[in-house]
Amino acid sequence: MKTLLYATDCTPTTSAALKYAHRLSRVLNADLHILHVYDLQPFTTANVRSRGILEKNYFLDQLEVLKTYCENQLKNELGAVDADFHVVKSTNISKAILRTVEEINADLVMVGVKSTKSLRGFFTGNIAENLMDKLKSPLLILPDDYHLHDISTVLYATDFESTDVFALRRVAKLVESYGALIKVFHIPLKTEVNVDKKMEVFKEEVLKRIDYPEIIFSIEYADDVESGIHNSIKEEIPEMLVMMEREQPSFFDRLFCKDTVETIEGKVSIPLLVFNKESIVDMYAKDSNDMLKEQTIN
Known part of the structure; x- marks a missing residue:
């Protein structure tokens, strides 16, 4: 950047x-x-x-x-x-x-x-x-009164989409000068199945495409997305939270829809980095080397 x-x-x-x-x-x-x-x-x-x-x-x-x-x-x-x-x-x-x-x-x-x-x-x-x-x-x-001294830990909330991989690549570029740890976490819905398998597939895809050594992956269980995110912030004490803002109707009740991002934005006390899914799709859709697919990793 x-x-x-x-x-x-x-x-x-x-x-x-x-x-x-x-x-x-x-x-x-x-x-x-x-x-x-x-x-x-x-x-x-x-x-x-x-x-x-x-x-x-x-x-x-x-x-x-x-x-x-x-x-x-x-x-x-x-x-x-x-x-x-x-x-x-x-x-x-x-x-x-x-x-x-x-x-x-x-x-x-x-x-x-x-x-x-x-x-x-x-x-x-x-x-x-x-x-x-x-x-x-x-x-x-x-946020008001938040001072930047260092970036040692970044939380990235994922829904196992291909666009998350490309956003994570940009996050790695942003924080590599700090040597920050990027913790990629997913908060599954109560009706969600095969979560462990999805995480393994997503992890493999990320590590294959991003050459950054400080990335770890975790599944965090919670009653709802918002409480799960706040629990992760409380436990990890990160300097930044990263989320994907999505507009498609199919994601309205899904993990990281626009309403969720706006709810979190008003309450989180650390910097919030937001990527727009549509812009990432536009950026990489014609890149034959990346072969971006607009779908969730199943």
Whole structure:
């Protein structure tokens, strides 16, 4: 991952997320782009200057706000602040983020969780939820006040799909600089059969396609998916949880449907990395070397 995008509203509650993005970019030796989306205030007829001049001045003011915010929040970080700054005028934060992702070809997008302390965040809803099913890049959702010091353990929740293999490959690339352990776990439904066999087949497929030594596999039994995930987090104390967001109706009541991801996003206190299944299918469907199949491993 060579190009990272972090979106901020320049409030004090997002300072930890900004530091996380900065530290991660340095470890990955990646280009960091920092985006601030603003909404132009209405002008009255009493304004003497033309609207064009006022909009330009407001744009420059917001750019200075973003740069000053980053300089102040990162002043105690190691190394100089090396980032590209973007300010975009828009009433729709999610659409502005998506446009910027396309412009810079971002490999990873980082946003904070919804905050009740931000009036604009309150009125625009949860930006992360709006991005989940539209982004081609993986989305990293950062909780308030979570500081990145190291990544030693990552949990990956799987439903034994081929797309999980390709997402795991990207996760391995993301954390290899840390030498992190990736624990791949599955929480079976009460009616699910042949779970051990499915895990063995999936494990073989992963190890065949991913050259990363620190991957282990586990089946975790629980009353439901959400409690199973929280139990795993409590036991493993990971620095990141990874899930696949899926839109197909057949997965609505399955293990990692969109509703489950959104439920977990609001409660998990560690960073949540979300991959979009449809984007992975689009990315690898025409790759004859990978031969991606849109199906669950049986």
